Ligand SMILES: Nc1ncnc2c1ncn2[C@@H]1O[C@H](COP(=O)(O)OP(=O)(O)OP(=O)(O)O)[C@@H](O)[C@H]1O
């Protein structure tokens with residue numbers, strides 16, 4: 001309401017100059033600070049991206065082998081004498097049959113001539129205890145298979161599987177042998193004489209290894225002595241070092257033990273594990289029987305080396321040899337492990353699957369979403385649209401916001417105290433898990449829904465009221481549909497949060513080892529993240545692989561959920 | 577502002593006595609407060625039926641506030657308090673027995689910014705009749721939609737794309753769609769709060785034509801910042817200043833022979 005035509009604009013106020021030194025300096029400063037900010041942004045981005053990439057590649061590279069499983073694929077005689085000795089032919093009799101024996105017989109056929117008890121045990125140990133399970137299902141589905149020979153995959157034990165997957169346990173083969181070799185017998189403890197000095201390098205290597213060990217030991221002794229260890233406590237180590245030195249200096253035959261790299265000789269169709277070696281001869285135990293004692297020409301026999309000492313491996317030389325033998329016959333196949341998705345948990349890594357945990361997670365999330373969505377959305381609508389603004393509703397609002405920040409374990413304790421101890425609901429049940437997670441994500445959903453409702457422009461509300469819609473009609477016909485994508489996004493993110501939650505579920509006992517896939521809301525169950533937690537605690541390397549594979553599944557589900565929420569947001573992008 | 581009776585009120589009430597048309601909306605000593613702040617002071621005005629009444633005045637003087645009292649849109653503002661008497665056809669609209677939702681179905685409103693629902697053109701127009709049960713069949717509803725769109729002179733432009741989103745129209749088309757939406761519930765009174773402020777001269781001209789046409793069936797109240805527009809479309813004009821109704825009367829009289837200094841200053845562009 002001022003008359004702008006009167007009064008001069010004060011001339012003391014300066015104007016932006018293009019060429020003055022001061023404005024140039026100011027401009028340079030601005031460009032510099034903009035460039036600096038941009039650089040900070042890029043650095044932050046590079047750091048986060050590289051962390052993410054490192055994490056993902058590590059998980060993927062560990063997890064992907066977990067989705068594959070090695071099988072022995074061979075001719076199996078579906079032996080009626082082992083499966084149904086009384087010839088009853090009833091499904092019960094067929095179900096009770098000894099399918100493991102059938103699988104073992106097939107393995108014995110694949111590597112014939114292993115009679116010694118210990119070796120036989122080693123060989124059978126390659127097969128999983130559940131190797132006959134698939135066979136049982138096949139026979140039950142089709143009893144006419146009895147007595148026939150079929151080619152079918154037999155599940156390998158986890159250690160065999162891991163051995164085949166790990167590259168660092170691979171064998172080194174030296175086939176360019178210079179002398180001809182003559183074995184003394186075909187089985188048992190035999191000696192192989194070689195016309196060349198094929199083992200000279202190996203002996204030298206072993207001596208070098210001994211020297212290395214002795215040096216390492218001496219260093220250790222010196223270190224301890226320096227720290228003031230007593231002479232007696234070091235005497236043992238000193239003696240060991242001295243012994244290693246002596247062995248390295250000696251010219252006698254060299255003994256191989258489980259602490260050095262293993263050496264095997266493959267000759268005349270058999271394999272011998274070396275116990276002692278001189279440059280021109282070796283002594284050892286036959287693992288796979290030789291066919292003859294005839295002299296083997298140079299180049300027709302091999303030396304195999306496992307660099308990793310037997311003591312550091314889960315597979316000993318004999319089992320590894322059998323496995324190599326099967327592999328060289330082309331009987332080992334790696335297949336996608338569908339059973340990982342169709343089996344419950346197991347103590348045997350090769351039999352363990354995530355179906356139980358997946359179903360548990362789904363049941364739990366069903367309970368959660370069934371409670372959260374209606375309660376959360378209705379609470380949000382009421383608070384945002386209808387509630388009077390007074391002290392009481394303000395208090396409720398503040399508390400909801402505070403609840404979102406409460407550590408999840410507290411909800412677990414609450415669940416334990418209220419649902420289990422007070423209401424007496426069953427432990428470990430998806431119902432209780434769902435209730436606890438519902439408490440956990442309810443604040444998230446309410447906050448997200450309120451934000452979504454609030455972001456609907458008031459002009460839409462006014463338009464509806466302007467044509468005589470009631471407040472409730474305006475909300476349900478216009479505001480809520482427009483807020484729905486935001487509400488869905490918030491809900492999905494809340495669900496993703498619930499899916500990855502572990503701590504509160506531990507409190508209500510969802511951490512039990514459960515083999516059966518749950519079929520009801522009150523049955524004991526576990527969920528995916530808890531399953532991962534359980535597996536990650538187990539010492540077997542095969543379970544480490546399963547853990548990574550299960551993490552991949554969990555991540556895939558989470559990415560999928562987030563993807564859906566992004567898609568929803570894009571699809572229903574604001575159109576006003 | 578002191579509370580002594582405004583001589584202008586008495587003067588213009590004599591003008592109203594001569595008015596040929598009966599009174600549709602009568603406001604007596606209306607005071608409106610937003611919290612502690614008073615936005616309207618003792619406003620009394622009579623609005624004739626089937627005519628266009630223009631509210632003019634500088635920004636922030638309370639034109640929208642008064643307009644929103646007439647369909648009780650201010651009820652939705654928690655801090656807003658209305659005192660005084662507003663009658664439509666002699667009936668107090670702030671009577672607790674009166675349902676404000678029903679009132680709004682009889683007093684339609686067109687807003688400053690076009691605000692079609694993010695739904696199809698058809699649904700935009702059909703929404704009001706649907707919630708009020710104004711049509712008995714789909715055919716009847718189709719007829720209402722077509723009639724309303726024709727009245728809003730939008731039919732020719734959108735008849736082939738009634739299923740398209742209302743938000744996909746141009747600004748002027750959207751505003752006419754909002755007018756059609758208001759007409760569709762067949763209100764007695766249409767309130768328009770600066771309906772042309774976002775429009776180009778051509779769209780403005782079409783809406784002005786529209787008002788001239790609608791005048792024969794509806795009582796129209798329009799808030800505008802354009803003196804020319806007020807002069808062109810309205811029969812009566814009320815000038816607000818700082819929450820006070822300064823002067824009201826026949827449009828021709830207000831624009832050619834204002835009695836108050838403030839009115840004179842405003843319409844000659846001396847302030848605002
Ligand atoms: N929701 C509200 N809460 C508080 N004060 C408000 C509210 N709406 C309007 N006011 C105040 O009431 C006074 C009148 O506002 P109003 O919107 O009626 O002005 P107007 O004449 O329509 O102005 P314009 O021409 O700019 O639209 C202004 O001082 C404004 O600040």
Ligand SMILES: [Mg+2]
Pocket residue numbers: 639640641769
């Ligand atoms: Mg206004």
